[in-house]
Amino acid sequence: MAASALRADGGFVLLDSQPRRTRWWALGLGVLAATGFQPFGLWPLALLAGGLFALIAARSGGWREAALLGWLFGMGHFTLGNSWIATAFTYQAEMPAVLGWLAVPVLSVYLAIYPALAAGAARALGRAGPGWAFALIFAGCWIVAEWLRSWVFTGYAWNPFAMVLLGPFERPGLALLAPFMGTYALSGLAMLLGWVLVALARARKWGLLAGGAALLVAGMYLPQPALRETDLALTVVQPDIAQDRVHEPAFYEDHFRRLASNSLPKTPGERRIVLWPESGMVDYLQEGYPQRYYDSTTAFGSPVLARRRLAGAIGRNALLMTGAVDLEIGEEDGLIRALGARNAVTVLDDKGDIVGSYAKAHLVPFGEYLPLRWLLEPLGLSRLVPGAIDFWPGPGPRTFDFGAYGKAAIQICYEIVFSGEVVEQGTRPDYIFNDSTDGWFGAFGPPQHFAQARMRAIEEGLPVLRSTTTGISGVIDAHGVVRQHLGMRVEGRIDGKVPAAAAPTLFSRFGNGLGLAWAGLALLAGLIALRRRAG
Incomplete structure (x- = not known):
C-alpha cells in the first residue's frame, strides 16, 4: 500500500488511494457490488463494496476524477450483473453468438454513465471530503441517477442497487421499506448503509459495527407476514x-x-x-x-x-x-x-x-x-x-x-x-x-x-x-x-x-415522486451539514 492510503486516525488502512490503483479498486468494487444480486445474493459484500466506492469517490481529486471512478465502478458492476445477456445470442442464427460477449461490455459502457453522474455530482456538491455530509449527498445523487437510468433512451431499469436488500424467498428483507420509499430511494439507502459500515470500521468502533451488522442481519431475516x-x-x-x-x-x-x-x-x-x-x-x-x-x-x-x-x-x-x-x-x-x-x-x-x-x-x-x-x-x-x-x-x-x-x-x-x-x-x-x-x-x-x-x-x-x-x-x-x-x-x-392485496402503499399513491422527494431530503440534509461544518 502507498503512503497515502486511506486511513483512520489510528492508521487503519482500508484502500490504496494512489490514483492509478484507486481506479482498479473502483472497477473491482463494481464487480463485488454486483455479487449482491441473484443468484449470488452476497448482500453484505455488496454493501461493503458500495460503501468503499463512496469513500474513494469522496477522497478523489475532484469531480472529474470522481466521475471517472464512478464510470469504472459501473463498468464492473453492469458487466457482471448483465452477463446473462450474452446467453441470448446463442438462441438466434442471424448474428454470431460471440457478439453476445461483446454486447455486455458495450452496454455497460453506456450504463456506467449513471454511477459516473452520481459520483461526479456528489463530489462537486460535497467537496469537503468523506464525512457524513458527503454520504447523504452521495445517497441523494445515487437515487436521482438510478431514476434517470430507468427512463432515459426508453430506460434500462434492470438491477437497481436496492435489489441487494431483498431477502430470501420466504422473507422480504429490508425491501419491506420499499412501500415508504420506492426502489430508487432504497438504492440510495443501501449505499448509505454501506457507507455507515465502512465509516465505523475506519473509526475502529468495533462495538457499534457489530451492533449495526447485527441489526442489518435481523432486518434481512425478519419473519414473514401472515398469508392472507x-x-x-x-x-x-x-x-x-x-x-x-x-x-x-x-x-x-x-x-x-x-x-x-x-x-x-x-x-x-x-x-x-x-x-x-x-x-x-x-x-x-x-x-x-x-x-x-x-x-x-x-x-x-x-x-x-x-x-x-x-x-x-x-x-x-x-x-x-x-x-x-x-x-x-x-x-x-x-x-x-x-x-x-x-x-x-x-x-x-x-x-x-x-x-x-x-x-x-x-x-x-x-x-x-x-x-x-x-x-x-x-x-x-x-x-x-x-x-x-x-x-x-x-x-x-x-x-x-x-x-x-x-x-x-x-x-x-x-x-x-x-x-x-x-x-x-x-x-x-x-x-x-x-x-x-x-x-x-x-x-x-x-x-x-x-x-x-x-x-x-x-x-x-x-x-x-x-x-x-x-x-x-x-x-x-x-x-x-x-x-x-x-x-x-x-x-x-x-x-x-x-x-390478498394489501392496503394502498405510499409508493402506490405517489410513485417515483416519492423517491425523488427522499433524494431531495438527503441532498438538503447533506448540504446543510456541509455548511454548518464549514461555518
Missing part, C-alpha cells in the same frame, strides 16, 4: 419449453399438450384463473388476418377453433390469460401483410371468447425491435427474436375488471422491472399477472428477473402471479414473500388461491 388469501382459485402453468424449441413448428403441438395437460381443472366447475406464459402458445387468436398467417401457425387454420380448443383445456368457469402475438395488418407495395406485431396477453373465457387484451409497452431494444433499422440492418445486425417485422409498443399500464375473477394488471416479461410503471394510476387492481420467457437468459437472468417481480409486489402492495416457459414461475404475495414457486427447467403447475 382471497377465494379466487388460480393455476399457474410452467410448460418447460426449451428456448431453442419455442419457434420451431415441429414442436408447436407438444407445446400445446404441455400447457393443456397442466391446466385441466382438479375441481370441475371451480371458478379460477389459469395463467400461461409468454411464447408458450403460438396460435393467432385475433380474427381478420390474411388466411396465410393462420395456416402457418394456428390450430385448424382458424382463430375461432383455436380459441375453442384453449377453452376446452381450462374447463368450465375458468378464465385463461395467455401470452400471444397480435398482428398489425396493412397494405405495403400493393400487398396486404403484417406491418408490425404486438407482444400481447389475450384473455379468454370458458367459451373461447376474447374478454381482454393487453399489448406490451416497454419493448426490448434489439430483442423485440431493431433501433435505427435502416442503418443497422445493412450492417448485418438483427433483433434476437425471430421475424422480419418489429414489435410495436402498447399504450402502457391498464387495469382490467374481470368481475368475479378480479381486477388484473398485466405486465409482460421485462416490463415488471420498471418501478412505478406497472399499475394504471387511479385504478388499483387486485393482482398483477407477469408472463415471461426467461429461457433466453441462462442461469443469472431468471433469478434476477424474479427478484424484481418480488420488489414490484412490495412497492405496490399487490400480489404478483408469474408464469414463465422455463422458470422461475411463482405466486408472490403483497409483501414480496414467495408462497409457491417452480424452479428453472421444471414442467409443472401451481394450484392455490390468489393472495
Whole structure:
C-alpha cells in the first residue's frame, strides 16, 4: 500500500488511494457490488463494496476524477450483473453468438454513465471530503441517477442497487421499506448503509459495527407476514419449453399438450384463473388476418377453433390469460401483410371468447425491435427474436375488471422491472399477472428477473402471479414473500388461491415522486451539514 492510503486516525488502512490503483479498486468494487444480486445474493459484500466506492469517490481529486471512478465502478458492476445477456445470442442464427460477449461490455459502457453522474455530482456538491455530509449527498445523487437510468433512451431499469436488500424467498428483507420509499430511494439507502459500515470500521468502533451488522442481519431475516388469501382459485402453468424449441413448428403441438395437460381443472366447475406464459402458445387468436398467417401457425387454420380448443383445456368457469402475438395488418407495395406485431396477453373465457387484451409497452431494444433499422440492418445486425417485422409498443399500464375473477394488471416479461410503471394510476387492481420467457437468459437472468417481480409486489402492495416457459414461475404475495414457486427447467403447475392485496402503499399513491422527494431530503440534509461544518 502507498503512503497515502486511506486511513483512520489510528492508521487503519482500508484502500490504496494512489490514483492509478484507486481506479482498479473502483472497477473491482463494481464487480463485488454486483455479487449482491441473484443468484449470488452476497448482500453484505455488496454493501461493503458500495460503501468503499463512496469513500474513494469522496477522497478523489475532484469531480472529474470522481466521475471517472464512478464510470469504472459501473463498468464492473453492469458487466457482471448483465452477463446473462450474452446467453441470448446463442438462441438466434442471424448474428454470431460471440457478439453476445461483446454486447455486455458495450452496454455497460453506456450504463456506467449513471454511477459516473452520481459520483461526479456528489463530489462537486460535497467537496469537503468523506464525512457524513458527503454520504447523504452521495445517497441523494445515487437515487436521482438510478431514476434517470430507468427512463432515459426508453430506460434500462434492470438491477437497481436496492435489489441487494431483498431477502430470501420466504422473507422480504429490508425491501419491506420499499412501500415508504420506492426502489430508487432504497438504492440510495443501501449505499448509505454501506457507507455507515465502512465509516465505523475506519473509526475502529468495533462495538457499534457489530451492533449495526447485527441489526442489518435481523432486518434481512425478519419473519414473514401472515398469508392472507382471497377465494379466487388460480393455476399457474410452467410448460418447460426449451428456448431453442419455442419457434420451431415441429414442436408447436407438444407445446400445446404441455400447457393443456397442466391446466385441466382438479375441481370441475371451480371458478379460477389459469395463467400461461409468454411464447408458450403460438396460435393467432385475433380474427381478420390474411388466411396465410393462420395456416402457418394456428390450430385448424382458424382463430375461432383455436380459441375453442384453449377453452376446452381450462374447463368450465375458468378464465385463461395467455401470452400471444397480435398482428398489425396493412397494405405495403400493393400487398396486404403484417406491418408490425404486438407482444400481447389475450384473455379468454370458458367459451373461447376474447374478454381482454393487453399489448406490451416497454419493448426490448434489439430483442423485440431493431433501433435505427435502416442503418443497422445493412450492417448485418438483427433483433434476437425471430421475424422480419418489429414489435410495436402498447399504450402502457391498464387495469382490467374481470368481475368475479378480479381486477388484473398485466405486465409482460421485462416490463415488471420498471418501478412505478406497472399499475394504471387511479385504478388499483387486485393482482398483477407477469408472463415471461426467461429461457433466453441462462442461469443469472431468471433469478434476477424474479427478484424484481418480488420488489414490484412490495412497492405496490399487490400480489404478483408469474408464469414463465422455463422458470422461475411463482405466486408472490403483497409483501414480496414467495408462497409457491417452480424452479428453472421444471414442467409443472401451481394450484392455490390468489393472495390478498394489501392496503394502498405510499409508493402506490405517489410513485417515483416519492423517491425523488427522499433524494431531495438527503441532498438538503447533506448540504446543510456541509455548511454548518464549514461555518
